[in-house]
Amino acid sequence: MAYSTLKYYYRFALLILVLSGCDSNEALSLSKKSIIYCSEGPPESFNPQTVSSGTTIDATSHQLYNRLIEFSPVDNAIIPAIAKSWHVTRDGKMITFYLRKDIQFHQTRYFMPTRALNADDVLFSFNRMLDINHEYHPISGGKYPFFQNAQLASLIDKIEKINDHTIRFRLAHADSSFLANIGGDSAVILSKEYADELVELNAMQEIDMLPIGTGPFKFKQYSSGAFIRYEPHSNYWRGKSELKQLVFDITPRDTARLTKLLAGECDVIAYPIAHEKIKQHPNLILESVISFNVGYFGFNTRKPPFNDPLVRKALSYAINKQAILEAVYTGQAEVANGIIPNSSWAYDARITSQDYSIATAQKLLTQAGYSNGFSMDLWAMPVQRSYNPDAITMAKLIQADLQKIGVEVNIVSGYEWSTFLRKVSEGEHQSVLLGWSADNPDPDNFFSSLLSCSAANTGSNRTFWCNKKFDQLIQKALKTNNINKRKAYYSKALKLINEEVPLIPIAHSKRYQARGNSVKGTVLRAIGGVDFNGVTKN
Amino acid sequence: MLIFTLRRFSLFFFTLLLLTMLSFSLSFLFPGEQLINLTGQISASPEQLAVLANEYQHHSGLLGQYISYLKHLFQGDMGYSMTSHLPISNEVLNRLPATVELASVALLVAMFVGIPVGFCAAIYHRKAADNLILTIAMIGYSIPVFWLGILAILVFSIQLGWLPSSGQISLLFEIKHITGLQLIDIILSDSPYKWQAFQDATRHLILPVIVVALAPATIFMRLARSAMLEVLDTHYIKAAKAKGLTFSQIIYRHAMRNAIIKVIRDIGLQFANLITIAMVTEVIFSWPGIGSWLIESIYQRDYTAIQGGLIVLSSFIFIVHIIIDLVYAALNPLAREPRHGT
Numbered sequence: 001m002a003y004s005t006l007k008y009y010y011r012f013a014l015l016i017l018v019l020s021g022c023d024s025n026e027a028l029s030l031s032k033k034s035i036i037y038c039s040e041g042p043p044e045s046f047n048p049q050t051v052s053s054g055t056t057i058d059a060t061s062h063q064l065y066n067r068l069i070e071f072s073p074v075d076n077a078i079i080p081a082i083a084k085s086w087h088v089t090r091d092g093k094m095i096t097f098y099l100r101k102d103i104q105f106h107q108t109r110y111f112m113p114t115r116a117l118n119a120d121d122v123l124f125s126f127n128r129m130l131d132i133n134h135e136y137h138p139i140s141g142g143k144y145p146f147f148q149n150a151q152l153a154s155l156i157d158k159i160e161k162i163n164d165h166t167i168r169f170r171l172a173h174a175d176s177s178f179l180a181n182i183g184g185d186s187a188v189i190l191s192k193e194y195a196d197e198l199v200e201l202n203a204m205q206e207i208d209m210l211p212i213g214t215g216p217f218k219f220k221q222y223s224s225g226a227f228i229r230y231e232p233h234s235n236y237w238r239g240k241s242e243l244k245q246l247v248f249d250i251t252p253r254d255t256a257r258l259t260k261l262l263a264g265e266c267d268v269i270a271y272p273i274a275h276e277k278i279k280q281h282p283n284l285i286l287e288s289v290i291s292f293n294v295g296y297f298g299f300n301t302r303k304p305p306f307n308d309p310l311v312r313k314a315l316s317y318a319i320n321k322q323a324i325l326e327a328v329y330t331g332q333a334e335v336a337n338g339i340i341p342n343s344s345w346a347y348d349a350r351i352t353s354q355d356y357s358i359a360t361a362q363k364l365l366t367q368a369g370y371s372n373g374f375s376m377d378l379w380a381m382p383v384q385r386s387y388n389p390d391a392i393t394m395a396k397l398i399q400a401d402l403q404k405i406g407v408e409v410n411i412v413s414g415y416e417w418s419t420f421l422r423k424v425s426e427g428e429h430q431s432v433l434l435g436w437s438a439d440n441p442d443p444d445n446f447f448s449s450l451l452s453c454s455a456a457n458t459g460s461n462r463t464f465w466c467n468k469k470f471d472q473l474i475q476k477a478l479k480t481n482n483i484n485k486r487k488a489y490y491s492k493a494l495k496l497i498n499e500e501v502p503l504i505p506i507a508h509s510k511r512y513q514a515r516g517n518s519v520k521g522t523v524l525r526a527i528g529g530v531d532f533n534g535v536t537k538n
Numbered sequence: 539m540l541i542f543t544l545r546r547f548s549l550f551f552f553t554l555l556l557l558t559m560l561s562f563s564l565s566f567l568f569p570g571e572q573l574i575n576l577t578g579q580i581s582a583s584p585e586q587l588a589v590l591a592n593e594y595q596h597h598s599g600l601l602g603q604y605i606s607y608l609k610h611l612f613q614g615d616m617g618y619s620m621t622s623h624l625p626i627s628n629e630v631l632n633r634l635p636a637t638v639e640l641a642s643v644a645l646l647v648a649m650f651v652g653i654p655v656g657f658c659a660a661i662y663h664r665k666a667a668d669n670l671i672l673t674i675a676m677i678g679y680s681i682p683v684f685w686l687g688i689l690a691i692l693v694f695s696i697q698l699g700w701l702p703s704s705g706q707i708s709l710l711f712e713i714k715h716i717t718g719l720q721l722i723d724i725i726l727s728d729s730p731y732k733w734q735a736f737q738d739a740t741r742h743l744i745l746p747v748i749v750v751a752l753a754p755a756t757i758f759m760r761l762a763r764s765a766m767l768e769v770l771d772t773h774y775i776k777a778a779k780a781k782g783l784t785f786s787q788i789i790y791r792h793a794m795r796n797a798i799i800k801v802i803r804d805i806g807l808q809f810a811n812l813i814t815i816a817m818v819t820e821v822i823f824s825w826p827g828i829g830s831w832l833i834e835s836i837y838q839r840d841y842t843a844i845q846g847g848l849i850v851l852s853s854f855i856f857i858v859h860i861i862i863d864l865v866y867a868a869l870n871p872l873a874r875e876p877r878h879g880t
Contacts, residue, residue: 030731034710224622227709247709256704256824263695263703 034245035519035537037530038257038266042225042250046211048186049129049147050140054529057185058270059248062531063230064106065188065213068097068122069179073525075345076441077483078179082117082189082214088481092174097122099165104235105191106218110210113193117214119161124192126159136195140208146186176478176486180442185529189214216241216533226250242536261514267537268523270530272514275332285517288510289526290334290341292438294446295387297378297398298503299431301465305374306431312501314364316354318405319398321506328394329507336505338494339436339446343526345483346443346490351498353505361405373406377430380413382420386509387435394433394506425459432462441527443490447474451502465502542867542874546860557852561845562607568841576607578618578626578842616846621838626846630828634850635718636706637827641816643743644750645809652755653801656762660797661789663767671759678756683815687749687822694745702742704824711735746823750816754808758801765800769793799870806862810855 043059044051051057070081080086083097103117128136129144130153147153155178157170171178181187194212198204211219216238217230228248232241249266251257254273260266261284272278278286297319299306306312321335337353340346354360365371378398380391388394392413399409415423424432438445448455453471455461470493477489497503513524521535565575574580577590591597595606610616616626659671695703706720707713711731716723721743724735769775770793778788817829824830828851835843867873 030710030734031708036709221712229709229712245710249709259691259696259703262699263691263701264699265702265704265708 030244032518032537033243034247035243035267035532035535036247036249036265037523037532038249038251038260038269040250040254040257040270041252043228045140045208046219046222047140047190047208048188049125049144049190050208051145058529059228060211061185061188061529062215062533063217063246064211064215064219065190066103066215067183067187067189068099069183071183071441071525071527073522073531076343076527077345078183081183082122086179088179092176092479092481093171095169095171095178096162097167097169099167100237101165103214103237104233105194105214106212106233107235108210108212108218108220110206111191111194111197111212113191113212115193117189117191118164119167120164120192121189122167123159123161124195125188125190126156128190129153130156130159135199136204136207139204144186146184147181152181174479176481177440177442177444180440180445184440185527217246220245238533241533243532246532261516264516267519268513268515270513272512275512278514283517284514286512286514287524288332288512289524290343290508291386291511292341292344292441292445292527293387293435294336294339294341294508295333295385295394295433295435295506296336296339296503297431297433297506298463299501300427300429301463301502302427303430305368305370305376308368309500310364310368311370312504313354313499314361314368314370314405315402315407316501316504317357317361317364318407319401319504319506320356321353322356323401324394324397325507327397328388328390329509332512333507333509336508338497339450339503339505340443340490340494341508341526344441344443344446346487346494348487348491348494351491351494353498358404365405365407373408375408375410376402377412378409379415379420379424379429379432380411381417381432381434382413382415383417385435385437386511387437387507388433389509391433398433424462427459427464429462434462438527443486444474444478447477447490447493451497463502465500467496467500467502470496470500539867539874543864546863550856550860553856554853557849558608558611559604561849562604564845564848565841568844570841575841576617576845578620578623578840580620581623611849616849617842619835619843620840621835621843626843629831629843630846630850632715632718633826633828633831634854636720636825637813637816637820637829638854639719639721640743640746640750640820640825640827641809641812644747644816645754645805645812647747648751648754648758648808648812649805651751652758653762653798655755656759656801657766657789657794657797659759659763660766660770663770668763671763675756675759678752681752683749683753683818684822686752687746687819690745690749691822701745702738703745706742706826707735707739708742711738746819746825749822750812750819753815754812757804757808757811761801761804762797765797766793768800769797799866802862802869803866803873806859806866809858809862813851813855 039055039059041055043056044053045056046060046064048057048061048065066081068081068083069078069086071077072079082099082103084100086095086097088095099117099119099122101116105113105117107113127134129147131137155171155173155175157172160168160170162168190207191212195207198207214237216233216236218233220231221229227250230246232243234240249260251260254271257266257269258273261269261272262281272286275286278284299312301307325331325333325335335353338351365373378395380395381388384390392411395411395413399411402409412429423429424434436446436450449460451461451463451465451470452474453466456464456466473489473493473496477486477493480486511524515523518537519535520538523530523532523535525531565572568575573587573591573594573596576594579586579590582590593606594610595602614627618625619629622629655671659668662668691703694701702708711734712729713720713723713727713735716726720739721736724732724739729735775788775792778792813829816827817833819825820827820830821833828847832844832847832851835847
C-alpha cells in the first residue's frame with residue numbers, strides 16, 4: 001500500500017513535469033499565429049447591410065467583405081477596392097466603376113464558388129437593398145438602416161451592368177457624398193451565385209447567417225453569444241493573411257475583458273477600462289482613434305438673445321472646454337476646434353476654437369448690450385452617447401462657467417429621450433447640449449445634417465441657423481468632385497461657423513482599444529471600426 | 539451486500555420521487571402560467587398550447603398532471619429553455635460533463651493531498667507538525683470560495699500572467715464534443731494541435747481545481763487525522779506494537795488501510811459540498827459547466843431550466859453518493875451488516 005501510494009505521487013509529479021516542460025518549440029504553432037479579439041457583444045447578423053450597430057460592423061464588415069471602394073486607414077480618403085477605378089461624369093450624375101477581375105469569393109464547407117466576382121454580384125448586392133420587389137429584399141426583416149438613412153433609394157435612379165466588369169450608377173441628382181456612402185461599412189458585396197444556390201435549396205435566410213464574401217477572412221463557426229471563428233481566405237486578392245485563425249471572443253463584461261488581456265487570453269480587446277494600468281504594463285499597448293462625431297452646445301438662433309451672433313460669440317469665449325473634457329469625457333476625447341474632427345480630410349488646422357477668456361467674453365457681452373448678463377435655459381440630453389457621456393454634468397459645468405460673466409443658466413432635464421428630441425426639433429429650447437455621429441467620413445455628413453437651411457426646416461438643425469452664404473458653400477462643395485476645391489469650400493464654411501457661432505463644438509470623443517505588443521498592424525480605424533486585414537503576430 | 543444495495547436503491551427511488559414533486563410544485567410557485575413554466579414554450583401559439591395542455595393532461599387532476607410530468611421526465615423531456623429555446627436535456631448534456639470533469643479532478647486532488655497530510659498530522663499527534671497542519675486546515679476551511687477564486691485570478695492571471703482566468707480551453711483549439719469531458723475529447727480528437735490543446739486545457743484546469751479542492755482537502759485532512767488517531771488507539775495496534783513491529787510497519791500495514799476506510803465513507807457526503815463550491819467557482823472562472831448555467835438561468839428567470847437543472851444536479855449528487863456508499867460497503871464488511879462488528 002505504502003509503495004503504491006508513493007508510486008502514485010511519483011507519477012503525478014512526473015505528469016506535471018512533462019506538462020510544464022514541453023512548452024518550448026511546438027507551442028509556437030497555433031497561438032502565435034492566431035489572434036483572439038475580445039469583443040463587447042454578439043453580432044446581430046453576419047451581413048452589415050441589415051444592421052447599423054457598431055458591434056456587428058466590427059465583427060463582420062471588414063473581416064468578411066469588401067466594398068466597391070474603401071477608405072484609406074491613414075487619412076480616410078477614398079481608395080480603390082473591388083472597383084480598381086471609377087469615373088464620374090462632369091454633371092456628377094453618372095458614376096462608372098471598373099471592377100477587378102481577380103476577386104474570389106470564400107470557399108467554405110457550405111458553398112464552393114465556381115467563378116470570380118463580376119458585375120452581377122454588385123448588381124445583386126445593391127438591388128437587394130434598393131429594389132423592394134427583389135426576392136431577397138424582405139429576407140432578415142427587409143431593413144437596411146444605413147441605406148435608408150442615406151436615402152440612396154431616391155438618389156440612385158438606376159444601376160446598369162455595362163459588361164461583366166463594368167457597372168454604372170445613374171443618380172437622380174449630383175451628390176459628391178455618394179462615393180463616401182458607397183464606401184460605407186454597410187455597402188458590402190455579396191455573392192449572387194451563393195444567393196441563387198440558396199434559392200434552390202429554399203434556405204434564403206442563410207445568406208445573412210452563413211456569410212460568403214470576398215474579405216480577408218472567411219466564416220468558420222459561430223457559437224451563439226460565445227465566440228466567432230474566422231479562417232483566412234486563401235485566395236484573398238490583397239494577399240492571404242498570415243494568421244491561422246481569427247477568433248472573436250464575446251466578453252460583454254469590461255472587467256472580464258481586461259482580465260483576459262492581462263492573462264494573455266485575448267490579444268486585442270475592445271473598449272478597455274483602466275487606461276493607466278494598461279499604459280504602465282510593459283507588454284500592452286493602448287490605442288485610440290478620434291471618432292467621427294462631435295458633441296456641441298447649440299443655440300436656438302430664432303430666440304432672443306441668441307438671435308444676436310455677438311451674444312453667441314461672447315458665450316463661446318466663456319466656456320472652459322478643457323475642464324469639460326476632463327470631467328465629462330474623463331480625458332477620452334479631444335477638444336473640438338470645429339464641427340469636423342481632425343481625422344477628416346476637410347479639417348483645417350488654421351481654424352481654431354475661441355480661447356477660454358472671461359475678459360473677452362465680458363467685453364463682447366457688453367458690446368451686445370447685456371452688460372448685466374441675462375438668464376437662459378439649457379437643455380441637457382437625457383441619455384449617454386459617446387459624443388456626450390454625461391450631459392447633466394456638462395450642463396452644470398457650463399452653468400458655473402457662465403455665472404462668471406453674469407449669465408444665469410437654468411438646466412432643463414428630465415424629458416424622456418424621444419420627447420426631448422421632438423421638443424428640440426420643434427424649437428422649444430433656448431440652448432441645448434447635443435451631438436452628432438457621422439455615418440460616413442464625407443465631411444458633408446457634418447455640414448448638411450447639422451447646420452444647413454433645409455435641416456433647419458426639418459428640425460435636424462437644432463440651432464435653426466439658416467445662412468444663405470453657408471448653404472451656397474456646402475452646395476458648391478457637393479457639386480464638385482475636385483477634392484481641393486471641396487476642401488477650400490469647407491474651410492470657408494468652417495470659418496463662417498466660427499464667426500457666427502450657431503453652436504459651440506465641444507469635443508470629439510475617442511474610441512479606445514488595447515492589445516498585446518506582439519500584435520502588429522492597424523486594427524482600429526476611425527471609420528469602419530475594427531479591421532484585421534494585414535494584421536500579424538510575432 | 540444485495541440487501542444493502544437494494545436498500546440504497548429504494549432510498550434513491552424515494553428521494554427522486556420527492557425531488558420530482560418539489561420540481562413539479564415549483565412550476566406552480568413560479569410566477570406565470572404553470573404549463574409554460576413546465577414546458578418553457580413561452581412563444582407558443584394558442585393551438586400549440588392546447589396540444590401541450592393535452593400532452594401534459596392539464597385538465598385532469600393534480601395527480602394526473604404529475605404522472606404525465608413524470609412520464610415526460612423519464613423520456614428525457616424536460617421542456618425547453620425559456621432563453622435559448624433549446625431542449626433542457628440538450629443543454630444539460632452539454633454542460634454537465636464540464637462540471638463532472640472539474641469536480642472529479644478537484645475531488646482527486648483533495649483526496650491525494652488531504653488524506654496523506656491528515657495522516658501525517660495524526661502520526662505527529664500533539665507535535666509542531668500537527669499544530670501547523672491543523673492551523674492550515676482551519677484557515678483553508680474558513681476562506682470563502684468566491685474570494686479565493688478572485689484572489690487566485692488576481693495573483694496568477696493578472697499579476698503573474700501564468701495561468702488563464704476563464705474557460706475550459708483556449709478558443710483557438712477546435713475540439714469536437716464527444717464525451718464532453720474536455721481532456722478525454724482532446725485525446726480522442728484528430729487535431730494536429732492535440733498536445734498543445736491538452737497542455738492548454740490542463741493549464742485552464744489548474745486554478746479552478748485548486749479553488750474547488752481547497753475546502754474539501756482541509757476537511758479530508760481533519761477526517762483522516764481523527765480516523766488515524768482512532769485507529770492508533772485501538773487494541774490491535776497495541777498488539778502489533780507489542781509484537782515488536784516497527785513504527786512504519788504498523789502504520790503502513792495496519793493503521794493506514796483501516797483509517798482510509800473511515801474516510802471513504804465521508805467522501806460521498808463531501809461531494810455535495812464540493813458541487814456547491816464548484817458552482818460558485820464556475821461562475822468566477824467562466825467555466826462552461828452546469829453550475830454557471832443554473833446560476834445564469836436564475837438571473838434570467840428561466841424557470842424551466844431551474845427545474846430541470848435542479849433535478850439533474852441533485853440526482854447526480856445522489857448517484858455519486860450511492861456509488862461511494864457501495865464502494866465503502868464493498869471494502870468494509872462492517873458497514874454491510876452491523877451485526878458483524880458488535
